[in-house]
Amino acid sequence: METQIAGKNCIVTGANSGIGYSIAEGLAQRGATVYLVCRNKERGEAALSEIQTRTGNENIYLEICDLSSVTEIKSLASRFSKKNVPVHVLVNSAGLIEQNHVTTSEGFELNFAVNVLGTYTMTELMVPLLEKASLDARVITVSSGVMYTTPLNTDLQYSAKFDGLEQYARNKRIQVALTETWADKYKNKGIGFYSMHPGWADTPGVAKSFPSFSKSFSGKLRTSEEGADTVIWLALQQKENLASGAFYFDRAEAPKHLAFAATSGSHALINSVVDSLNSMASLFV
Known part of the structure; x- marks a missing residue:
């Protein structure tokens, strides 16, 4: 964890607060x-200034992008392509738990738009820049242990009576399955793909979405820094010590399915999900 990574370019989504902020600060410290x-x-500007002050690292930059918008993600990817710099680490940390059914301007359910479609589009569009750093490139997606409660489901926009937490769990399961898919699809590109569970951390997102939970467990939840720890660990390890496609918790590979949860067979549906995501984001067509 004391490894210094000067000269490496890291992208962190959702970096202005919570675990995303702590990840960005931890990478900047190194x-x-x-x-x-x-x-x-x-x-974003406040977070940038604070990270620069706290770490003494001036090489911190802000990119404005609403990750619920495919259009904005494509614009961001285009800006990065023009920089033509290798991307060593992409951290998909931005996440959302919206309890109400909200539809984006592009017509997608909001949780899904950020957690799944945004994560997928961002990752796929960054692959050419990740390839430029292929010996060391990696993508780390912040999932959640709540994914253990649900199998993979192809009803991406939740057509039934809406349940925000169930949708979030479904989204997080898809992220884990997507990580497996990417690891296989890009195994010859020299890019490592990892998903992880940060543990239950006391973040602004948890406090906003689950106020009673946050209050009940006040002082018992992890800090954002503790939630960020495994992401930073994954960013610093030698790739030969990691398993691409794996799910990590507390600096160790963890199971993706719990016994008797009837989720393991559901990952076979991921190809259908990927087809839907490519169509929604107009990728590979």
């Missing part, structure tokens, strides 16, 4: 050039 991808310009 000398990386860090790009904060944030939706809100003011909060």
